[in-house]
Amino acid sequence: MSEGTSAEVDSVLSLESAVDHPCFNLNASCSFGRIHLPVAPKCNVQCNYCNRKYDCPNENRPGVTSAILDPLEAVRRVRFARKKLDDLSVVGIAGPGEPLANEETFETLELVGKMHPDLHLCLATNGLLAPLYMDRLKELGLGFATVSIAAVDPHIGKKIYSWVKWNGNTFKGEFAFKVLSQNQWQAVEEFVNSGMLVKINSVLIPGVNDNQMSKIAKRAADLGAHMLNVMPLIPVEGSGFEKRRAPSRKEVDLIRDYCETTLPQMRHCARCKADAVGLLKKDVSREIF
Numbered sequence: 001m002s003e004g005t006s007a008e009v010d011s012v013l014s015l016e017s018a019v020d021h022p023c024f025n026l027n028a029s030c031s032f033g034r035i036h037l038p039v040a041p042k043c044n045v046q047c048n049y050c051n052r053k054y055d056c057p058n059e060n061r062p063g064v065t066s067a068i069l070d071p072l073e074a075v076r077r078v079r080f081a082r083k084k085l086d087d088l089s090v091v092g093i094a095g096p097g098e099p100l101a102n103e104e105t106f107e108t109l110e111l112v113g114k115m116h117p118d119l120h121l122c123l124a125t126n127g128l129l130a131p132l133y134m135d136r137l138k139e140l141g142l143g144f145a146t147v148s149i150a151a152v153d154p155h156i157g158k159k160i161y162s163w164v165k166w167n168g169n170t171f172k173g174e175f176a177f178k179v180l181s182q183n184q185w186q187a188v189e190e191f192v193n194s195g196m197l198v199k200i201n202s203v204l205i206p207g208v209n210d211n212q213m214s215k216i217a218k219r220a221a222d223l224g225a226h227m228l229n230v231m232p233l234i235p236v237e238g239s240g241f242e243k244r245r246a247p248s249r250k251e252v253d254l255i256r257d258y259c260e261t262t263l264p265q266m267r268h269c270a271r272c273k274a275d276a277v278g279l280l281k282k283d284v285s286r287e288i289f
Contacts, residue, residue, distance in 0.1 A: 003161070020089040021120060021144060022280050024197055024227060029268050029280045034090040034122070035081050037074040037112075038065035038274040039104040043097035045126050045180060046162040048240030049203050049233055065096045065274040066285075071107040077289065078112055078119075081277055084288045090144070091116065094124035100133055109140045120144060124201070128166065128180055130187030138194050145191040146199045146229075149184050149249040152215040157181060159208055161239060185219065192224035199227045199266065204255060206233070206247045217259040229266035230256050 018024035020032045057205045067075040071079065082088055091112050099105040100123075109121055122144040123137070130137075130147070137145075151157035157177030171179060200220045202213055217228050232247045256265045270280040278284040 018144075018197055021122070021197070022090065023122075023266065023269070024199065026268050027054075028089075031087060032089040033085055033087040033278045034084065034092055034272075034280075035043065035088055035278075036079060036092045036094050036274055036276045037069060037077065037108055038067065038096055038100075038104035038273060039069050039071060039074050039108045039185075040093060040095055040099040041068050042101045043126075044101045044128055044165040045098065046164075047126075047203075048160055049150075049205065049236065051236045051238040051242075067275070068096075068161075071104050071111055074108045075111045075115060078116060081288065082116070085278060085284070087279065088119065090120045090122050092122035092124065092144075094146075094272070098126050098128070098130040099123055100125050106133075106136060106140065106220045109142065111136075113141045113245060122146070124148065126180070127184035127187040128164065129183070131183055131190060134187075134190045134194065143196055144199075145187075145196050146201055147184055147188050147191070147219075148201045148203075149181075149216055150203050150205070151177070151209050151212045151233070152181070152219060153212065154178055154181070156209050156212055157210055158265070160205065185223065188225055189223045197227075198225045199229055200225055201229045201231055202235055203231050204247050204252060205241060206245055206251065208241075208244070210251075211254070213255045213259055214262070217262040219264040225263065226261055227266050228263045229269050230244075231269060231271060234271070 020028050020146055022029035022032050048283050060287055078091060093099045093105050121142050123142055124146040127147045150160045154174040154177050158174045161177055164171050164180045166179050188198055202216050213230055230252060235242050235244050275285050276283045
């Protein structure tokens with residue numbers, strides 16, 4: 001058995017161990033729910049596919065939430081949700097900005113971990129600050145991490161990211177992407193080495209990063225990541241890519257099929273809001289809150 005095949009088998013076995021995480025396990029998505037806590041409004045990277053709106057009731061996409069919560073409000077929301085729903089297994093923080101650029105993320109994870117130790121803690125990040133906070137996240141009991149990566153090559157990455165704030169400076173162009181990318185891949189490696197299950201989210205932008213998906217899959221697999229989620233672009237009004245077309249279902253499926261020879265694919269993503277609650281295919285946040 002080749003080294004690549006062995007790594008792929010190890011990833012599949014690890015994914016199967018996530019029996020109650022709806023994002024990492026397709027079967028679990030039908031039986032177990034998650035709650036996202038929107039405690040992180042600030043962001044340190046401007047992606048050209050993103051426009052964060054806090055009160056957007058008619059949209060279901062990342063970066064959208066009806067309100068920003070402080071850590072105590074977030075913990076109260078978890079407690080209330082558990083009274084209403086008996087299928088919650090995961091507490092996640094996915095924005096609406098970059099979780100690790102907000103101290104409230106760490107405060108919330110600590111409180112939830114103490115009050116609900118039976119729930120999995122999950123985090124979605126652009127990866128820029130993750131290497132700096134890895135020890136802290138491990139101490140808080142983080143078990144699942146998603147790193148958003150949209151490119152490998154700098155000449156492509158500079159088209160996707162408008163600016164990156166790092167060490168008190170704002171960078172643009174290829175240098176900005178190189179800073180971000182270096183930290184993203186270091187984050188993936190360190191999350192894996194910390195014993196966490198790691199998923200890569202990659203937004204597919206037709207005509208921009210089509211040829212990057214297989215490169216992302218290869219590098220992620222080499223570092224031990226467990227899954228790739230190829231997400232079709234949503235042309236959001238007010239974003240840099242608002243006039244770009246979304247990829248067709250066929251385009252997405254073809255790229256997923258190709259990348260699946262390298263890394264297991266998530267095909268059941270619901271592109272959740274930052275305040276989603278319940279099963280992936282049945283967000284009940286507006287019904288219970």
